[in-house]
Amino acid sequence: MPALTNRKRVLVTGGAGFLGSHLCERLLAAGNDVLCVDNFFTGSRDNVLHLLDNPHFELMRHDVTFPLYVEVDEIYNLACPASPIHYQHDPVQTTKTSVHGAINMLGLAKRVGARIMQASTSEVYGDPAVHPQPEEYWGNVNTIGPRACYDEGKRCAETLFFDYHRQHKLDIKVIRIFNTYGPRMHPNDGRVVSNFIIQALKGEPITIYGDGQQTRSFCYVDDLIEGFLRFVDTPAGVTGPINLGNPGEFTMLELAEKVIRLTGSASTIEHMPLPQDDPKQRRPDIAKARALMQWEPAVPLDEGLDRTIAYFRGRFFS
Ligand code: NAD
Ligand code: UDP
Ligand code: UDP
Numbered sequence: 403m404p405a406l407t408n409r410k411r412v413l414v415t416g417g418a419g420f421l422g423s424h425l426c427e428r429l430l431a432a433g434n435d436v437l438c439v440d441n442f443f444t445g446s447r448d449n450v451l452h453l454l455d456n457p458h459f460e461l462m463r464h465d466v467t468f469p470l471y472v473e474v475d476e477i478y479n480l481a482c483p484a485s486p487i488h489y490q491h492d493p494v495q496t497t498k499t500s501v502h503g504a505i506n507m508l509g510l511a512k513r514v515g516a517r518i519m520q521a522s523t524s525e526v527y528g529d530p531a532v533h534p535q536p537e538e539y540w541g542n543v544n545t546i547g548p549r550a551c552y553d554e555g556k557r558c559a560e561t562l563f564f565d566y567h568r569q570h571k572l573d574i575k576v577i578r579i580f581n582t583y584g585p586r587m588h589p590n591d592g593r594v595v596s597n598f599i600i601q602a603l604k605g606e607p608i609t610i611y612g613d614g615q616q617t618r619s620f621c622y623v624d625d626l627i628e629g630f631l632r633f634v635d636t637p638a639g640v641t642g643p644i645n646l647g648n649p650g651e652f653t654m655l656e657l658a659e660k661v662i663r664l665t666g667s668a669s670t671i672e673h674m675p676l677p678q679d680d681p682k683q684r685r686p687d688i689a690k691a692r693a694l695m696q697w698e699p700a701v702p703l704d705e706g707l708d709r710t711i712a713y714f715r716g717r718f719f720s
Contacts, residue, residue: 409458410434411473413516415466415507416480418445420586421521421579424627425478426450430458432631437472441465444483449586466503467495470510476634477518479507482556484523485591486549486677493551500555501562508566511573519575519634520563522643524684525553526578534685537578537643547679560643573638577630580647580686584623584706585713595620595707598658599714602667612676614655617683621648622706625699632695640694647686648699664707 412429416422417438422445429436435458438450442463453459464470466481482499483489489496504520511518527535528543543553566572583595590596601608629646652660658671691697701709 410475411437413437413439413472413474413477414480415439415478415503416445416482416521418442418447418449418461419480419484420445420449420584420588421582421623421626422478422480423449423586424584424623425480425630426453426459428627428631430456434458436460437462437474439464439466439470440481444485444488444588444591466506467498469506472510473514474510474516475514477507477511477516478521478630478634479504479518480521482521482552485588485593486552487592489552490548493548496551497555500552500559504559504562508562508572512566512570517573517575517634517638518563519577519630520559522560522576522578523552523556524578524580524645524647524686525549526557526560527684528553529679529681530684533683534649534687535645536687537645537690544679549679564641567641574641575634575636576642576644577633578643578645579626580621580645580684581618582621582623582626582647584710587710589714589718594618594654594657595710596714598661599665599707599711600718602661602665602669603711603714603719605668607670607672608658608662609672609674610654610658611674611680613673614658614671615653616676616680617651617653617685618657619648619651619685620657620703620706621646621699622701622709625701629691629695629697632697633691636695644690644694645686645688646691646697647688648703649685649688650703651683651685652703660704660707661711664704665711
């Protein structure tokens with residue numbers, strides 16, 4: 403059923419999570435009606451509390467592994483726990499969320515003719531044998547390891563998106579997100595940025611897994627959301643997958659030192675065992691995003707960390 407107003411009706415699954423809540427904010431600011439669907443597994447009402455009074459925002463508790471019948475013009479499919487602690491808590495449910503969730507949202511998009519975006523991940527590259535990773539790289543994933551429920555679930559979701567595109571002509575947009583950080587990250591999801599900031603603010607030892615020489619590239623949340631909006635606005639037929647992330651690459655030791663300096667903490671560094679299947683390095687090749695939509699991250703790591711530290715201080719330490 404077409405809308406009777408000019409406002410676009412946008413569905414954000416996982417909208418009460420870290421990235422989803424920032425996305426809902428931006429979509430509302432751009433003049434859309436936003437339907438936020440979440441089962442609150444890792445997300446919370448707190449993340450969208452400031453939006454609840456907005457008449458153009460609607461929050462719905464729903465699990466995307468079950469069918470959803472709503473009338474919308476555009477779908478952002480973000481529902482899925484993203485950190486190893488959360489996605490390994492109930493691995494079967496994680497795979498179901500990615501796969502059944504994708505099927506249901508694609509079925510919905512097919513019925514209503516909506517453009518649909520998938521929040522895929524750099525984890526589809528696994529422990530990469532090619533560095534940095536261009537979109538053409540097929541990945542190196544252990545199908546039976548503890549990360550597989552997430553990695554393979556997301557890979558299968560990409561397969562479904564492209565098959566719905568080829569078979570049913572769906573207008574799809576697949577984004578491979580690299581490590582992103584910022585306000586509203588979970589305080590205890592075990593991610594390196596939140597762990598280090600909280601440990602530093604508490605004055606506890608900073609836990610580095612392994613020798614700390616493994617690398618990651620960290621994208622500030624506002625940069626990523628800007629990339630989402632630009633990519634979803636590209637013409638139909640531009641499907642991706644497209645990498646979005648910050649190519650600045652840091653070792654975990656460098657990150658620990660930055661966090662200690664920016665918080666002014668007296669924390670020391672403690673080494674702990676490296677988890678199984680932990681990728682040694684990861685950095686996006688964002689040449690496609692640069693060429694296609696003139697997008698690149700604008701917030702340097704020190705500045706993004708400052709803003710994130712301010713959020714954690716204000717929310718949990720005041
Ligand atoms: P998050 O855990 O904060 O958000 C996920 C949201 O999905 C939560 O609100 C959670 O309650 C909800 N959810 C989980 N299972 C659900 C289900 N079955 N039905 C409905 N809602 C469900 O994580 P995030 O960092 O905001 O990640 C959002 C998306 O981006 C995820 O799909 C994740 O895989 C992807 N991603 C994130 C990053 C990152 O660095 N943050 C990197 C790569 C990919
Ligand atoms: N679906 C949904 N909302 C809709 C339309 C479909 O949740 O508005 C679900 C539906 O339950 C189905 C899935 O999406 O399981 C895939 O739909 P599709 O039409 O592709 O497949 P089919 O219904 O033929 O199995
Ligand atoms: N890590 C660490 N200390 C921590 C948490 C994580 O050294 O307290 C390391 C982890 O082993 C990995 C990197 O930091 O090498 C990034 O971990 P995270 O879980 O944030 O992201 P992912 O591995 O999914 O990229």
